[in-house]
Amino acid sequence: xxxxxxxxxxxxxxxxxxxxxxxxxxxxxxxxxxxxxxxxxxxxxxxxxxxxxxxxxxxxxxxxxxxxxxxxxxxxxxxxxxxxxxxxxxxxxxxxxxxxxxxxxxxxxxxxxxxxxxxxxxxxxxxxxxxxxxxxxxxxxxxxxxxxxxxxxxxxxxxxxxxxxxxxxxxxxxxxxxxxxxxxxxxxxxxxxxxxxxxxxxxxxxxxxxxxxxxxxxxxxxxxxxxxxxxxxxxxxxxxxxxxxxxxxx
Amino acid sequence: xxxxxxxxxxxxxxxxxxxxxxxxxxxxxxxxxxxxxxxxxxxxxxxxxxxxxxxxxxxxxxxxxxxxx
Numbered sequence: 653x654x655x656x657x658x659x660x661x662x663x664x665x666x667x668x669x670x671x672x673x674x675x676x677x678x679x680x681x682x683x684x685x686x687x688x689x690x691x692x693x694x695x696x697x698x699x700x701x702x703x704x705x706x707x708x709x710x711x712x713x714x715x716x717x718x719x720x721x722x723x724x725x726x727x728x729x730x731x732x733x734x735x736x737x738x739x740x741x742x743x744x745x746x747x748x749x750x751x752x753x754x755x756x757x758x759x760x761x762x763x764x765x766x767x768x769x770x771x772x773x774x775x776x777x778x779x780x781x782x783x784x785x786x787x788x789x790x791x792x793x794x795x796x797x798x799x800x801x802x803x804x805x806x807x808x809x810x811x812x813x814x815x816x817x818x819x820x821x822x823x824x825x826x827x828x829x830x831x832x833x834x835x836x837x838x839x840x841x842x843x844x845x846x847x848x849x850x851x852x853x854x855x856x857x858x859x860x861x862x863x864x865x866x867x868x869x870x871x872x873x874x875x876x877x878x879x880x881x882x883x884x885x886x887x888x889x890x891x892x893x894x895x896x897x898x899x900x901x902x
Numbered sequence: 903x904x905x906x907x908x909x910x911x912x913x914x915x916x917x918x919x920x921x922x923x924x925x926x927x928x929x930x931x932x933x934x935x936x937x938x939x940x941x942x943x944x945x946x947x948x949x950x951x952x953x954x955x956x957x958x959x960x961x962x963x964x965x966x967x968x969x970x971x
Contacts, residue, residue, distance in 0.1 A: 727947075829958060836961030885954040 680777065683769020687754045695750075724749055728888050732895040741894050744788060748781060749887040756838060756879035760872060772882075773838040775831065782831035785890040790823075793897040800896075830889055837882050841875040909971035916963030923956040 657674050698714050705711070724746055729738040752772060761767040771777055799805070801819040803812065848868045852860050931949040935942050 829962075832962055832965055833954070833958035836965050837957070840961065840964060881950065881954055885951065885958075888951065 679769045680771050680774050682766060683758060683771045684755065684777070686766040686769070687751065687758055687771065691750055691754055721746060724887065728884075728891050732888075732891040733898065734895070737898050740792075741788070741891070744784070745887050745891055748784070748890060749883050752781070752834065752886055753879065753883040756883060757876075759838060759842065760875055760879065770838075770842060772834060773842055775835045778831045778835040781834070781886070782827040785830060785893060786823075786827040788890075789827075789893045789897040792894065794900075796899060796901050797897045826889075826893055830886060834882050834886055837878055841871070841878055844871050845875070906971050909967040913964050913967040916960045916967070919963075920957055920960030923960075924953045927952050927956065 657672065657676065659670070659672050694713060694717065698717055701712055701714055725738070725742060728749075729742055729745055733741060755771040755777075758767055759770050759773055801823065802816060804815050804819065807815055845868055848864050848871065851864050852858075927949055931945050934945050
């Protein structure tokens with residue numbers, strides 16, 4: 653097959669059933685590694701400048717990132733998870749917020765090579781992010797959480813055979829919705845921009861170009877808003893699910 | 903009518919639902935802001951969150967349409 657890595661035996665024939673698993677680095681992986689590199693560079697330089705000047709007076713890249721980090725802490729983590737337990741989950745929430753944000757923004761830039769990758773529009777990537785949220789909520793569930801699922805308080809016992817499957821489906825469907833929401837929003841934006849640019853080629857006339865480019869600029873501004881919004885909504889809903897898992901009995 | 907036509911019709915119906923839902927959210931948000939202008943930021947935040955969730959539901963249908971087409 654063209655473009656695939658196959659294993660051949662001594663005569664040069666390929667064995668249909670025993671092909672090696674192809675873990676080659678794809679374009680999405682390069683984009684993801686580049687985004688991780690950008691994130692590491694931003695935050696390591698920020699922490700280095702904090703070490704030099706202390707916590708008092710922010711300058712440079714700190715003054716740009718610090719309000720965002722405080723926003724994630726004060727508006728997403730503390731109101732949902734609570735003042736005593738939010739610190740354990742802050743690294744995850746911050747990572748997921750900035751990872752989704754940087755990858756969304758990078759998906760909008762077509763040139764040069766490391767930028768042309770579509771990471772968050774790939775359902776496998778959003779599946780992994782949603783499964784991280786799923787695993788974190790399941791592993792930090794306390795007795796209250798499991799009691800809500802298997803013996804919802806206030807429900808008469810003869811309704812339980814219906815409630816338990818419903819609750820179990822609810823455990824799976826909430827991260828599933830996270831995955832689909834992020835994937836579909838980003839992919840829909842990319843499809844719209846691509847379709848508007850392709851209008852020029854469909855009509856095969858240069859006169860369509862100014863109209864098309866104007867629309868594309870407008871849609872790109874909308875995409876910018878969607879990039880921030882989807883990162884915020886993903887982080888907010890992750891914090892909400894975590895809060896449901898660690899909530900104490902009233 | 904081919905399957906692609908049905909997929910396109912389904913996606914269009916989903917967008918009708920999303921438009922109605924987000925329109926209602928925006929309308930109630932406007933009423934609430936008009937009633938109490940000092941709570942504008944809170945109402946705006948809640949509106950954005952609710953709009954993103956409704957849009958997520960509509961995008962389920964878009965994804966299904968993309969898959970079946």
